[in-house]
Amino acid sequence: MSAIYPDLTDMPVLVTGGASGIGEAIVVAFASQNARVAAIDLDGDRLRATAAAIEAKTGRKVETCAADLRDIAALRASIADLAARTGPFKALVNNAGDDARHPWRDVTPELWDDRFAVNARHQFFAAQAVAPAMAAAGGGAVVNLGSISWMFGAAGLIAYTTAKSAIMGLTKSLARELGGLGIRVNSIAPGWVLTEKQIARANAEDPAKFKAYLDRQCLKEHLAPDDVAKLVLWLASAESRRCSGQTFVLDAGVV
Numbered sequence: 001m002s003a004i005y006p007d008l009t010d011m012p013v014l015v016t017g018g019a020s021g022i023g024e025a026i027v028v029a030f031a032s033q034n035a036r037v038a039a040i041d042l043d044g045d046r047l048r049a050t051a052a053a054i055e056a057k058t059g060r061k062v063e064t065c066a067a068d069l070r071d072i073a074a075l076r077a078s079i080a081d082l083a084a085r086t087g088p089f090k091a092l093v094n095n096a097g098d099d100a101r102h103p104w105r106d107v108t109p110e111l112w113d114d115r116f117a118v119n120a121r122h123q124f125f126a127a128q129a130v131a132p133a134m135a136a137a138g139g140g141a142v143v144n145l146g147s148i149s150w151m152f153g154a155a156g157l158i159a160y161t162t163a164k165s166a167i168m169g170l171t172k173s174l175a176r177e178l179g180g181l182g183i184r185v186n187s188i189a190p191g192w193v194l195t196e197k198q199i200a201r202a203n204a205e206d207p208a209k210f211k212a213y214l215d216r217q218c219l220k221e222h223l224a225p226d227d228v229a230k231l232v233l234w235l236a237s238a239e240s241r242r243c244s245g246q247t248f249v250l251d252a253g254v255v
Helices: 021-032 044-058 072-086 109-136 158-181 196-205 209-216 225-236
Strands: 012-016 036-041 062-066 091-094 140-145 183-190 247-250
Touching: 012 021, 012 072, 012 109, 021 036, 021 044, 021 091, 021 196, 021 225, 036 044, 036 072, 044 062, 062 072, 072 109, 091 109, 091 225, 109 140, 109 158, 109 183, 140 158, 140 225, 158 183, 158 247, 183 225, 196 209, 225 247
Parallel strands: 012 036, 012 091, 036 062, 091 140, 140 183, 183 247
Antiparallel strands: none
């Protein structure tokens, strides 16, 4: 049985990248805690379908908004729209990102900037947008999603790993900036999480990757999206009220 956090009941929560994968699992987890969940995703059609499925499963409505988070004006407008429907957000989960592969020889300045916009920049601006109302409501929690990929120098996606390495610094500085407002800021650095996309990619590229990666883990069981969602719930809850500025490595013992 999963843990129940009473303080998450009716808590307004915003999740970016909530249409699929880890983001979808996080939205499901908060809805199952009876939170008031809002989600943003680039794929509006899939997000709406996911929200409808979650409502059918949990009985909780998920407010949705389609936006490209590389467009900061669109991000800010989406946050304002969703907050008007749910109330001021008490928790923000900066989950959206994309680990598309890109050989180092093919990286252009434009690709480099785009990968930072997709994987790091919006995390700060989302936090900046929710912080004033969060502080006025008595505080809250920001959870940023990073990655362990940079910790062992994963090849084939250097702009992604560099952007994800920045999440630890962003988290520490934001925690210092916002702590006086009662806002906790932490990040999660997951290992390889077997989402539908990751499974399809590995099967297409090299099915032996499953065993090879599992051999690197101390715990011999692959990570699932729900494993990340469970840690997110704890970090959003007051149960973690003395944790801030920390990066929690969730990788079953790879690094």
